[in-house]
Amino acid sequence: MHIGTPAIERPPVDAAFIEELRRICGSDAVLAGRDETLVYDCDAFVIQKQYPDVVVLPGTTEQVSRIVRLCSERGIPFVGRGAGTGLAGGALPLQGGVIIALTRMKQILEVDYRNRRIRAQAGVVNLNLTRAVTSDGYHYAPDPSSQMACTIGGNVANNSGGPHTLKYGVTVNHVLGVTLVLPDGEVVELGGMEEEHPGYDLTGIVVGSEGTFGIVTEVVARLVRNPPAIRTLLAVFNTVEDATNTVSGIIAAGIVPAALEMMDKLILEAVEAAFKFGFPTDAGACLIIELDGLEAGIDQQVERVKEICNRNAAREIRTARPGPERDALWKARKRAFGACGRLAPSNVTQDGVIPRTKLPQMLGAIDEIVGRHGLRCANVFHAGDGNLHPLILFDEKEPEQVRHMLEASEEILRMCVSLGGSITGEHGIGIEKSGFITCQFSEKDLEVMGQLKAVFDPHGLCNPGKMFPTGHGCMEVTMKKRRSVAL
Amino acid sequence: MENIVGSENLLTGAETAPYALGGIAPGAVAFPGSREEVAALVRLAGENGWSLVPHGGGTQWETGFPPERFDLVVSLRRMDRVVDYQPDDMTITVEPGIPLATLQQTLAERRQFLPLNPPLPERATAGGTVAAAAVGPWGAGYGSPRDWVIGCRVVGADAQEVRGGGLVVKNVAGYDLPKLYTGSFGTLGILTEVTFKVMPAPADRAYCRVFLQKAEDAETLVGRIRDSDLIPASVELVHTVLWQSTSGPVVDRPWTLFLEFHHVPEALQWQLDQVGQMARDLDAGFDALPAAAGEPLLAALRDRPARHRLIAKLVVVSSRVAGTAAALTGWCEKRGLPPLVVAHAVTGQVYLCADGDFAEADVQAIREIAQAHRGSCVFQRLPEPLVGAIDPWGTAGPELRLMQGIKTALDPTGLFSPGRFVGHL
Numbered sequence: 016m017h018i019g020t021p022a023i024e025r026p027p028v029d030a031a032f033i034e035e036l037r038r039i040c041g042s043d044a045v046l047a048g049r050d051e052t053l054v055y056d057c058d059a060f061v062i063q064k065q066y067p068d069v070v071v072l073p074g075t076t077e078q079v080s081r082i083v084r085l086c087s088e089r090g091i092p093f094v095g096r097g098a099g100t101g102l103a104g105g106a107l108p109l110q111g112g113v114i115i116a117l118t119r120m121k122q123i124l125e126v127d128y129r130n131r132r133i134r135a136q137a138g139v140v141n142l143n144l145t146r147a148v149t150s151d152g153y154h155y156a157p158d159p160s161s162q163m164a165c166t167i168g169g170n171v172a173n174n175s176g177g178p179h180t181l182k183y184g185v186t187v188n189h190v191l192g193v194t195l196v197l198p199d200g201e202v203v204e205l206g207g208m209e210e211e212h213p214g215y216d217l218t219g220i221v222v223g224s225e226g227t228f229g230i231v232t233e234v235v236a237r238l239v240r241n242p243p244a245i246r247t248l249l250a251v252f253n254t255v256e257d258a259t260n261t262v263s264g265i266i267a268a269g270i271v272p273a274a275l276e277m278m279d280k281l282i283l284e285a286v287e288a289a290f291k292f293g294f295p296t297d298a299g300a301c302l303i304i305e306l307d308g309l310e311a312g313i314d315q316q317v318e319r320v321k322e323i324c325n326r327n328a329a330r331e332i333r334t335a336r337p338g339p340e341r342d343a344l345w346k347a348r349k350r351a352f353g354a355c356g357r358l359a360p361s362n363v364t365q366d367g368v369i370p371r372t373k374l375p376q377m378l379g380a381i382d383e384i385v386g387r388h389g390l391r392c393a394n395v396f397h398a399g400d401g402n403l404h405p406l407i408l409f410d411e412k413e414p415e416q417v418r419h420m421l422e423a424s425e426e427i428l429r430m431c432v433s434l435g436g437s438i439t440g441e442h443g444i445g446i447e448k449s450g451f452i453t454c455q456f457s458e459k460d461l462e463v464m465g466q467l468k469a470v471f472d473p474h475g476l477c478n479p480g481k482m483f484p485t486g487h488g489c490m491e492v493t494m495k496k497r498r499s500v501a502l
Numbered sequence: 503m504e505n506i507v508g509s510e511n512l513l514t515g516a517e518t519a520p521y522a523l524g525g526i527a528p529g530a531v532a533f534p535g536s537r538e539e540v541a542a543l544v545r546l547a548g549e550n551g552w553s554l555v556p557h558g559g560g561t562q563w564e565t566g567f568p569p570e571r572f573d574l575v576v577s578l579r580r581m582d583r584v585v586d587y588q589p590d591d592m593t594i595t596v597e598p599g600i601p602l603a604t605l606q607q608t609l610a611e612r613r614q615f616l617p618l619n620p621p622l623p624e625r626a627t628a629g630g631t632v633a634a635a636a637v638g639p640w641g642a643g644y645g646s647p648r649d650w651v652i653g654c655r656v657v658g659a660d661a662q663e664v665r666g667g668g669l670v671v672k673n674v675a676g677y678d679l680p681k682l683y684t685g686s687f688g689t690l691g692i693l694t695e696v697t698f699k700v701m702p703a704p705a706d707r708a709y710c711r712v713f714l715q716k717a718e719d720a721e722t723l724v725g726r727i728r729d730s731d732l733i734p735a736s737v738e739l740v741h742t743v744l745w746q747s748t749s750g751p752v753v754d755r756p757w758t759l760f761l762e763f764h765h766v767p768e769a770l771q772w773q774l775d776q777v778g779q780m781a782r783d784l785d786a787g788f789d790a791l792p793a794a795a796g797e798p799l800l801a802a803l804r805d806r807p808a809r810h811r812l813i814a815k816l817v818v819v820s821s822r823v824a825g826t827a828a829a830l831t832g833w834c835e836k837r838g839l840p841p842l843v844v845a846h847a848v849t850g851q852v853y854l855c856a857d858g859d860f861a862e863a864d865v866q867a868i869r870e871i872a873q874a875h876r877g878s879c880v881f882q883r884l885p886e887p888l889v890g891a892i893d894p895w896g897t898a899g900p901e902l903r904l905m906q907g908i909k910t911a912l913d914p915t916g917l918f919s920p921g922r923f924v925g926h927l
Contacts, residue, residue: 129729129821311765439674459664
């Protein structure tokens with residue numbers, strides 16, 4: 016069964032159509048022509064580009080509904096877009112058509128501390144959710160590295176993660192309801208402020224559907240109380256193996272840190288050159304280990320973690336004090352990918368996941384695979400979740416290197432699946448990995464997914480060509496010229 | 503069917519009476535022993551146009567409409583094995599029929615637990631808990647089944663197996679099928695395997711109770727707890743009449759807030775002290791209980807609704823729990839019934855339990871209380887004359903058309919639990 020949307024002939028976007036969009040949203044909310052739509056031809060997956068015919072920036076759910084209804088009536092494809100920080104090409108307008116950019120819908124609509132809820136429009140930047148409540152002692156927990164730019168609507172589409180999801184969970188664990196404009200223009204409220212609603216968990220399947228079920232315009236999310244005590248450690252190791260054994264040791268000891276992140280030697284060099292945090296550049300690997308919770312008892316836990324580090328030959332354990340020191344450490348970690356531009360002309364990031372105990376085996380395998388292809392690889396990742404981000408370094412001007420990079424990436428993803436893992440932990444399938452989803456799911460699994468897609472979007476107009484094989488997919492390639500990216 | 507499961511694993515005729523719903527017994531009850539046998543049963547049912555209703559421990563058997571066609575019950579009771587337990591990955595894969603208590607014992611051997619505690623864990627199965635999205639008191643600290651299921655296998659209407667999610671704790675490949683199956687009440691297929699992520703077992707547990715004069719005080723207290731650094735595992739609001747009929751001291755205040763904490767001893771004590779202070783501020787009674795006393799009390803409370811002929815579950819936001827509970831006890835008083843009300847005060851499920859004869863007007867009155875508090879109301883159990891006469895789920899909004907679409911796409915001939923779910927799905 017072919018479940019990808021075939022690239023069929025679409026009716027043209029003509030001047031009358033654009034005029035109607037202007038009538039719905041106002042002239043200043045409609046961008047047409049190459050000059051105006053230039054920055055919408057890709058997201059943070061820059062290898063593949065496609066101009067939309069028109070970009071529209073609605074301000075209300077009602078406007079989104081009218082735009083979508085118009086597209087539906089004319090048979091014109093449309094793609095929802097947040098900040099465009101997605102790493103898998105999810106916001107690429109593969110068949111042209113309309114990009115519905117939610118960036119003007121950036122109002123926080125309701126903050127309810129008593130029930131620990133926040134209701135916001137889809138275009139609100141992730142970090143702004145936290146900023147709105149931080150002085151009252153709360154935050155929004157999922158913290159993708161792009162959180163300064165990415166939007167909550169984009170997070171919903173991708174079921175985004177981040178370093179602190181180890182303890183706190185990913186987007187779907189924090190989103191209780193969405194306002195969804197269906198691909199025929201009807202507006203439905205799924206879920207809501209309450210914890211449960213009779214019926215299928217539609218919110219649960221809309222989260223992570225990569226914008227293929229409709230356009231999410233509003234989100235109800237949980238607020239999380241800031242932990243009263245935070246301890247942030249930087250453990251330094253001579254070898255990657257010692258660091259990964261420490262990760263396994265911490266998990267096996269029954270400790271769930273708030274975050275457990277690894278950076279290897281290449282990453283440390285790049286990050287240190289960029290941010291001058293004071294990382295030891297001669298180390299084999301570092302772990303950022305963050306514990307949080309009540310003041311009572313937290314230092315006992317810190318001592319246990321330190322013991323495990325020492326048992327695995329940590330050569331040094333530093334403590335980053337809450338405030339500027341901790342902030343600087345996390346800034347360096349979250350911008351690690353941007354810093355890697357200095358290592359090679361180009362790099363490619365993968366997002367595979369493996370069971371945590373397979374980390375040493377998998378890192379060895381990545382080394383072997385990448386080395387066999389004559390390339391180098393840097394590793395910075397969410398070790399506690401088993402969510403890898405191997406960064407393969409290459410030069411996109413060398414076709415042989417590109418070929419090796421693609422082959423190595425595919426081998427790495429296949430290895431993740433063979434170890435019982437997944438080809439993506441938080442970046443999504445998008446266009447980048449649409450050709451790979453078949454190595455993780457059976458034809459029957461994909462058939463069910465295709466049936467779900469058809470329920471929401473029977474005419475295949477909503478973000479067509481994503482997630483499922485279409486023959487258009489290729490690996491993500493990060494060019495040196497690309498703007499600072501998220502991870 | 504005998505060829506598939508063996509005659510010893512098949513009930514027919516009068517033997518199926520215990521599985522009756524709405525006064526009608528199923529044609530047969532089969533006890534498959536493997537995923538392959540489930541698939542074979544589904545294939546056979548499909549060929550013969552029989553409906554299939556999956557059955558776990560039966561703790562939520564009465565929830566929903568009686569099936570429109572009631573041919574074959576597929577009991578997963580024999581499929582009760584641990585398929586794969588990886589303590590160091592903190593994941594476990596089980597067959598659906600494993601009782602939660604057995605699952606917890608397996609995990610306890612490695613000092614881990616699955617932080618879900620719906621009622622009757624000796625009977626309630628892993629598969630049933632997922633299919634019913636069943637929650638318990640621990641929802642306050644740990645969430646619901648949707649937060650803990652990372653993968654599943656389901657036999658669909660064409661007798662083929664669908665795999666959703668996987669074995670890893672973070673996974674965004676494809677649509678999140680486990681979310682769809684969690685809480686689908688056996689209407690989309692038969693769960694044949696579930697993978698959970700699990701947690702380290704808490705170092706220690708502590709319990710305390712606050713005895714309150716007014717429901718408003720309960721709201722004030724829960725509000726203060728939620729706006730503090732306390733991290734309770736359970737926050738149960740109970741009408742005191744439930745204590746008097748369960749066990750423990752006779753208290754003269756109508757409301758009790760029962761709290762459970764999981765932590766290291768030092769942090770437990772700090773939290774108990776905080777609650778004690780909050781109680782004094784409200785001029786409320788307070789007692790702390792050691793784990794050996796608190797645990798069985800909480801379990802008794804958790805299992806209590808199952809004893810009654812009518813169980814209504816109202817779901818509201820946390821701040822409306824006390825008001826909803828008070829309104830329900832008001833209704834009980836008017837009807838001359840004991841105020842059997844217990845609520846998960848953080849996650850918002852308020853249970854009303856009652857026995858006696860009820861009319862549609864009673865159902866309507868309870869529904870109106872839910873509506874007045876902007877919540878939903880599901881009748882998990884109804885006395886016989888009302889079964890089938892009223893909609894136990896309440897009306898759904900325009901999103902029902904999506905649910906109907908999903909049901910039709912995945913189960914086009916209505917094989918699975920036909921008509922049982924919201925909107926007769």
